[in-house]
Amino acid sequence: MSFTDNLLSLTAPLRERAVKVLPGGITRSTLFVAPHPPYAVSGDGAWVTDSTGHRVIDCNNNYTSLIHGHNNPEVMAAAAAVMTGGTAFGLPTEAEIDFAELLSQRVGLPSWRFCNSGTEAVMMAVRAARAYTGRDLLVRFEGSYHGTSDAVVASDSPGIPRGLAADVAVLPQADAETFTALMRRRGSDVAAVLIDLMPNRAGLVPATQEFAELVRSETERHGALMIVDEVITLRLGIGGLHQRYGITPDLVTAAKIIGGGFPAGALGGRAEVLEPFNPLGSGRVGWGGTFSANPVTLRAGQRAMELFDAAAIERLNALGDELRQGLVQAGVTATGFGSLTRLHHPQTTGLWWKLYEKGVLAGTNGLIALSTPMDTTDTAHILEAIVSSYKELA
Ligand SMILES: Cc1ncc(COP(=O)(O)O)c(C=O)c1O
Incomplete structure (x- = not known):
């Protein structure tokens, strides 16, 4: 029996229960790999063990979020220290002040709001931009993923109100001409331009310096805001990828x-842009969130970020650059920057299972995200697994 067939037969009892209570047997569309993904049981450092006892080095890292892998003792201790005194309160806590100070210093934007996911952070950014500018039009780029809210998924997707398309312009990725033309034509209607400077789903290719600067200068010229979505790319620099371009969004x-492994999201901005959220000001935008700024998340997240200092970022990015170079030298098409690499193979599902069999857990679209417990022995294992998988699929 093949590895996959054996694994599927071992996980059949869980799958059979799952399909009765979850559509298709799963909650997160992004984790689905046909015919059905394995089930995780535990993680430690860079490794994950599934319900069949198979161990894999984790290059998915819960879609890039586990920067220190699993069970980092300092991050766990920070979370545990909060939990013994309660997990959530109907009052603010000092944790949100401390963490906002840290993010403000790293990212270079003074004002912060917390939420529970990247999807919510983008929703809040769009709300802030529309409230601040008094305009409706959101400009974004084809193929970039910004979560699942109505404004950032394809307007012809089922469940999206038909009228929404009028307030969202979707432009071809990195096309200066169409972007400039749109801004010339409709600049005074634009609330914000939303950009990911290295969009994973669009291929994980960094934006050019020229394009990033163009978005900054055109938004300024037309009184629109520039939102940089750093949900994935924050790990690439002390305050995110935008700092490498020398621009201030x-x-x-x-x-x-x-989030240090817990659900988290945040929006940072210029003070006047986030002022509509100020309940003592005009307070035009109300935004709660029962678990927003949850102290368990914030304390774990703050410790994770403190441990991910400039030296740790540099080391991890260098490890990723070396891995990508090795892949390219071996004839594998690999894009990305630093600790994030994307494999481009026509048989996405076939590649995912091959890698899994060889002990590597990748993203379902070929994303490889490194974590700080990894070293060159791990990346050698990852490289070997990828190269041999490519050969076997050829
Ligand atoms: C660039 C970007 N923005 C937003 C999101 C949505 O984040 P979340 O899955 O936490 O809602 C993602 C998720 O992968 C992302 O990659």
């Missing part, structure tokens, strides 16, 4: 690594 969305 009006708003930055963050999530994933800032």
